[in-house]
Amino acid sequence: MTDGRKFMRRRDLLRGATLGSGALILSGCDALNENATFRSALRAVDSLNQMTHRSLMDRAALAPEFAPSDISPVFKTNGSVIATSAEYLAHLQNGFADWRLRVDGMVANPLVLGLDALRAMPVRTQITRHDCVEGWSAIAQWQGTPLRLLLQQARVSSRAKYIVFHCADDYGALPYYESIDLVDAYHPQTILAWGMNGETLPVKYGAPIRLRVERQLGYKQAKYVMRIEATDDLTKFHGGKGGYWEDVGDYAWYAGI
Amino acid sequence: MDATQSGAQDVVKRHHILTRIWHWLNAIFATILLMSGLMIFNAHPQLYWGEFGARGDYAWLQIDDTRTTGFVRIGSARVETTGVLGLSLDSKDKVRRVAFPGWATIPTHYSLAAARRWHFAFAWLFALGLTAFMLGSLVNGHIRKDLHVRRAEWSVANIWKDIKNHAQLRFNHAHGTYNILQKLAYIGLIFVVLPTMILTGITMSPALNAAWPWLLDLFGGRQSARSLHFIAAAMMALFVVIHLVMVLLSGPIKGVRSMITGRHAATSELGQDGERP
Numbered sequence: 001m002t003d004g005r006k007f008m009r010r011r012d013l014l015r016g017a018t019l020g021s022g023a024l025i026l027s028g029c030d031a032l033n034e035n036a037t038f039r040s041a042l043r044a045v046d047s048l049n050q051m052t053h054r055s056l057m058d059r060a061a062l063a064p065e066f067a068p069s070d071i072s073p074v075f076k077t078n079g080s081v082i083a084t085s086a087e088y089l090a091h092l093q094n095g096f097a098d099w100r101l102r103v104d105g106m107v108a109n110p111l112v113l114g115l116d117a118l119r120a121m122p123v124r125t126q127i128t129r130h131d132c133v134e135g136w137s138a139i140a141q142w143q144g145t146p147l148r149l150l151l152q153q154a155r156v157s158s159r160a161k162y163i164v165f166h167c168a169d170d171y172g173a174l175p176y177y178e179s180i181d182l183v184d185a186y187h188p189q190t191i192l193a194w195g196m197n198g199e200t201l202p203v204k205y206g207a208p209i210r211l212r213v214e215r216q217l218g219y220k221q222a223k224y225v226m227r228i229e230a231t232d233d234l235t236k237f238h239g240g241k242g243g244y245w246e247d248v249g250d251y252a253w254y255a256g257i
Numbered sequence: 258m259d260a261t262q263s264g265a266q267d268v269v270k271r272h273h274i275l276t277r278i279w280h281w282l283n284a285i286f287a288t289i290l291l292m293s294g295l296m297i298f299n300a301h302p303q304l305y306w307g308e309f310g311a312r313g314d315y316a317w318l319q320i321d322d323t324r325t326t327g328f329v330r331i332g333s334a335r336v337e338t339t340g341v342l343g344l345s346l347d348s349k350d351k352v353r354r355v356a357f358p359g360w361a362t363i364p365t366h367y368s369l370a371a372a373r374r375w376h377f378a379f380a381w382l383f384a385l386g387l388t389a390f391m392l393g394s395l396v397n398g399h400i401r402k403d404l405h406v407r408r409a410e411w412s413v414a415n416i417w418k419d420i421k422n423h424a425q426l427r428f429n430h431a432h433g434t435y436n437i438l439q440k441l442a443y444i445g446l447i448f449v450v451l452p453t454m455i456l457t458g459i460t461m462s463p464a465l466n467a468a469w470p471w472l473l474d475l476f477g478g479r480q481s482a483r484s485l486h487f488i489a490a491a492m493m494a495l496f497v498v499i500h501l502v503m504v505l506l507s508g509p510i511k512g513v514r515s516m517i518t519g520r521h522a523a524t525s526e527l528g529q530d531g532e533r534p
Contacts, residue, residue, distance in 0.1 A: 042374040057468035076311040135301035136311035215464040250370040256464030
């Protein structure tokens with residue numbers, strides 16, 4: 001055997017050892033990733049982050065707002081770009097004239113409101129940044145009805161802890177839904193948007209109304225909202241984790257990061 | 258480095274217990290953060306400057322594929338990286354169209370939710386560890402005695418001499434002080450790169466933007482913060498590579514042993530280059 005070949009063999013050995021130990025560490029991390037105790041420890045950090053965020057700022061601290069010149073030239077569409085139920089398509093066809101938003105659950109005064117009634121309420125207009133969990137951001141102007149006003153009108157029970165948003169769209173085979181706690185529900189920038197960049201909210205962005213909850217990530221911004229329900233228990237809805245992506249993709253329910 | 262020397266045969270006390278604990282824990286945390294961070298990057302393998310940025314906006318960096326080749330594009334410069342970046346094979350030789358291959362990410366498969374959980378959990382440990390190390394090093398004198406660059410060291414001649422020493426692979430750490438390049442590397446890492454990692458990470462949180470909007474002004478927007486987070490991570494990785502090469506070249510067994518036990522046998526190297534600080 002020549003020196004060169006001996007060298008090659010030694011190099012292969014070294015490479016094998018390096019790759020081998022690397023693979024061992026990686027498979028260790030993967031095994032840890034599947035371990036139930038480890039997963040629940042990591043999941044506990046979601047609550048730690050939420051508690052930290054809540055203690056660091058006023059509950060009404062505003063998300064940054066931008067100038068009209070900052071608006072993204074193209075706002076990327078994501079998730080469903082239309083809801084496909086027969087009911088939704090019928091509403092779409094007649095311009096949402098007969099569409100009604102229901103506000104119910106743990107409320108003293110359930111509401112049923114049409115788009116005109118929503119638009120007749122005090123309006124909030126805000127230019128904010130939408131951050132996808134994947135990492136991209138887009139800026140748009142949103143115009144809508146503060147959720148707070150609807151919840152006050154509906155007289156949410158003092159036992160309620162969450163507000164659930166039921167949507168018209170299925171994503172994959174399952175209905176989209178989302179939920180937020182009352183701190184975010186009563187936040188001044190939390191609105192049901194029916195206008196975007198000065199126009200009626202387009203279908204691909206969630207017409208007739210979508211939620212804007214500006215201190216959280218994109219998957220919380222439910223589109224095609226049909227019904228708003230106050231509750232004290234998220235486990236009774238769908239997969240039980242409080243939202244479509246929380247159920248399907250195991251994303252954190254608190255999406256402030 | 259309490260260099261309590263009393264003779265040439267001395268065992269020098271080199272690393273404070275706090276330095277040693279932080280060094281090894283931080284090595285683990287930083288590795289996990291880097292690898293889970295690469296998985297998070299895979300979810301959107303483009304970087305932008307400014308407040309916003311998405312597919313359709315101009316990205317200054319892109320790691321992507323054309324279905325048959327992988328590539329990295331920085332500005333207008335494009336390099337094919339098939340097999341490693343953009344497009345690679347997994348352990349079962351299946352083609353994966355992701356920016357960073359499975360062997361570089363936690364978890365090895367695509368899971369944004371899992372990578373985020375790892376990242377945010379270890380980010381806490383990393384940030385708390387760095388803060389404790391900084392405060393502790395201020396108290397125990399590590400910063401003042403070991404990292405502080407003395408006025409006499411700030412001379413072109415001294416820096417040039419040190420560059421030459423490094424180029425000739427002459428390392429002389431035995432007398433218990435860091436050379437100027439080493440000090441600058443450690444200071445840059447501990448006081449610039451690592452804090453930048455933490456602050457740019459925090460700047461990407463929409464909730465913390467409401468709490469501390471000045472961070473957006475500091476870094477020039479969320480997407481700039483994301484770019485700087487990636488650049489700082491690359492600098493951290495570069496530091497680790499250089500650090501490991503230096504350890505290998507300057508006596509890996511002694512180096513690792515002293516970072517574990519805190520003690521360093523100071524006999525042999527002293528003779529080579531009898532300089533004292």
